[in-house]
Amino acid sequence: MAGGITRSSLPSSLREGLVLPSDPGYGQLRHTYSYRGSPAAVLHPRTAGAVVDALSYAAASALPLSVRSGGHGISSASTNDGGIVLDLSAMNAVEVLDPGTGRVRIGAGARWGDAARALSPAGLAVSSGDSGDVGVGGLATAGGIGLMGRKHGLTIDSMAAATIVTADGAVRTASAAENPDLFWAVRGAGANFGIVTEFEFTAAKVPGVISTTVQYDTSDTTGFLQRWGDAVEAAPREMTAFLYLFAGSTAGMASIVYAGLDADAARRALAPFLALAPLLGGQSQAMPYAELVASPHAAHTGAVSLQTRSGLAVHLDAPIAVRLAGMVASGTAATLQIRAVGGRINDVDAGATAYAHRHQNFSIFVGADPAHRGELWREWDGLHPHLDGLYLSFEMDKDPRRLADAFPTATLARLRDLKAVYDPAGLFNTNFPLRA
Ligand SMILES: Cc1cc2nc3c(=O)[nH]c(=O)nc-3n(C[C@H](O)[C@H](O)[C@H](O)COP(=O)(O)OP(=O)(O)OC[C@H]3O[C@@H](n4cnc5c(N)ncnc54)[C@H](O)[C@@H]3O)c2cc1C
Structure with missing residues (x-):
């Protein structure tokens, strides 16, 4: 079906960032850090709305779908053969919302090194991992064991909110106040629940x-x-x-x-x-x-x-x-x-x-x-x-x-119940599926 993906067949929100095997940039996008792939198309959404469009396009095409933030996945390949890669790297904005409280917003497609550089002038930092090339989305949906972890916690411990596109195509906020069950699940098992497009963190004041x-x-x-x-x-x-x-x-x-x-x-x-x-x-x-x-x-x-x-x-x-x-x-x-x-x-x-x-x-x-x-x-x-x-x-x-x-018995049971609510058909099942 590779031949079926053309610019004109895509929703307008996705045409600009489409990369096909015949395009010059494809060689830089087909593989990840740990896995080789030959996807039929790489899409670069710029908004949560475009991610929703991509999900419905992928569902209609019935092709395999891989979600990629930084491409450093070990537990899951954010590439495939013959399918669609949803590459969030264009959604990489880093914004200091409130220098006083440390509230920051980071796009899921940013690399942690770039996020750290953008937060540095405000004297702020979020502990991530030991490699600045790792993507924000993959790490912050799993945990985030970093070089300031014992002082500032896991990356997920700084998370205040996540914007996530779930399998039904809804764009949801997950936070302590909104969809708290989803917020709990995103902080450790996020890949099973949808595509996070951006996060808000409470960054720590880190002078150096x-x-x-x-x-x-x-x-x-x-x-x-x-x-x-x-x-x-x-x-x-x-x-x-x-x-x-x-x-x-x-x-x-x-x-x-x-x-x-x-x-x-x-x-x-x-x-x-x-x-x-x-x-x-x-x-x-x-x-x-x-x-x-x-x-x-x-x-x-x-x-x-x-x-x-x-x-x-x-x-x-x-x-x-x-x-x-x-x-x-x-x-x-x-x-x-x-x-x-x-x-x-x-x-x-x-x-x-x-x-x-x-x-x-x-x-x-x-x-x-x-x-x-x-x-x-x-x-x-x-x-x-x-x-x-x-x-x-x-x-x-x-x-x-x-x-x-990975998950103690009660945690796994709660996650499986939530998976049945948010992703009953198992759309997001490439990264240790909770319900195979
Ligand atoms: C060199 C290297 C060093 C590392 N060091 C550390 C470390 O010090 N500490 C640590 O905690 N981890 C570390 N890791 C592991 C790393 O955190 C994970 O591999 C992580 O998944 C990579 O994130 P990514 O966005 O780059 O991955 P990608 O390859 O883009 O994605 C991997 C998977 O994560 C899921 N995913 C990605 N983005 C999203 C999203 N936006 N929404 C929902 N799900 C998503 C998907 O299932 C995807 O298949 C390291 C990995 C490497 C390769």
């Missing part, structure tokens, strides 16, 4: 950050991981630390971020981290948060084809550290990444948002070359009993049991 990168000799990987875990848990909540290990290398990399510019306090908070293992290098620098998460807008080639598994943990204790160290040593895991959660994230009641994991301290991500997929899945099965929950954004296992990891 002190960012430290450290290279450790991680030859004693098991011991190092346990010491790392203890240091992260003991750190003041201004400090959020992410760790990256790579197969075939005993040089581990850490990004340790102090949210604020108090150099003495940052130095004190950093000291325990510098005693964890022999240091191979490192540097500290005060900078605007926007510089930490700058967005290079790297071209998407679909070339990053890692197979990923993920889970949350309360502590990095021996059973976890031994298994993770083993995966890196054997080469099963090409990369191991451990992001700190906890702090302010865990102040939120577990029932307050669809993302319900409010007592864990670590988000663990392992990426393997596709050739090692089988080993990774087997070894992850051995680790699974020691984990406690799952952040879906880093997970590629499509087994429906992952939903039970």
Whole structure:
């Protein structure tokens, strides 16, 4: 049916942004960060009304539909073969609504790095993730584990409202005052409920950050991981630390971020981290948060084809550290990444948002070359009993049991009831469908 999509067959709101396989820009749009695709058409709506038009056009064409904000999806491919990609990148406005309260509006198609840059002159920031190229829509509908998370919470914890186009073609506001059930669901399971076109957040006042990168000799990987875990848990909540290990290398990399510019306090908070293992290098620098998460807008080639598994943990204790160290040593895991959660994230009641994991301290991500997929899945099965929950954004296992990891029983039941109300026919079922 690819031949069926023509400019003249589209509603007028979508004609301008149509990109077909024969168009020169198609090569830059067909793939995403992790997936290769060959869609029949890429649409670029500019308004919520155009998103509604696109939904009804896609329904009438009966073609697969992918929703794309920044194209960095891991748990879901925001491209397809022969279908329609609804690319929200033109809906990327960032507006400071009230510098006093920090209320800001951010289009779902913005990249987090660009949003940070736009908020910086007002001294405001929303904690997002470690990559500024990640899109606002995909991250803010799932959680948002960021480099200021322990101080300022998950991205969804700053959300005040979302504008969402639901399966019936309605444009709804979801907030504490309007459609509160949808607001609850969007904050952790948003991809199942519609297409968010813009968000309002209460941004934090962030004068800057002190960012430290450290290279450790991680030859004693098991011991190092346990010491790392203890240091992260003991750190003041201004400090959020992410760790990256790579197969075939005993040089581990850490990004340790102090949210604020108090150099003495940052130095004190950093000291325990510098005693964890022999240091191979490192540097500290005060900078605007926007510089930490700058967005290079790297071209998407679909070339990053890692197979990923993920889970949350309360502590990095021996059973976890031994298994993770083993995966890196054997080469099963090409990369191991451990992001700190906890702090302010865990102040939120577990029932307050669809993302319900409010007592864990670590988000663990392992990426393997596709050739090692089988080993990774087997070894992850051995680790699974020691984990406690799952952040879906880093997970590629499509087994429906992952939903039970991601959502506690009562949360999942409530989400399924709401899915039956807002998306009974399963239009938004490409990203861990709640009702398959
Ligand atoms: C290099 C890299 C680093 C990362 N680091 C972090 C990190 O530090 N912390 C963290 O929390 N996550 C991180 N992630 C995971 C990231 O948050 C998710 O992959 C997220 O889904 C990407 O958002 P996107 O808009 O770029 O994705 P896209 O590929 O555009 O979308 C992915 C999926 O999200 C859903 N979606 C996208 N936009 C919308 C929308 N507007 N409305 C409803 N549903 C939508 C759709 O199901 C879509 O298929 C990282 C990912 C990568 C690739």
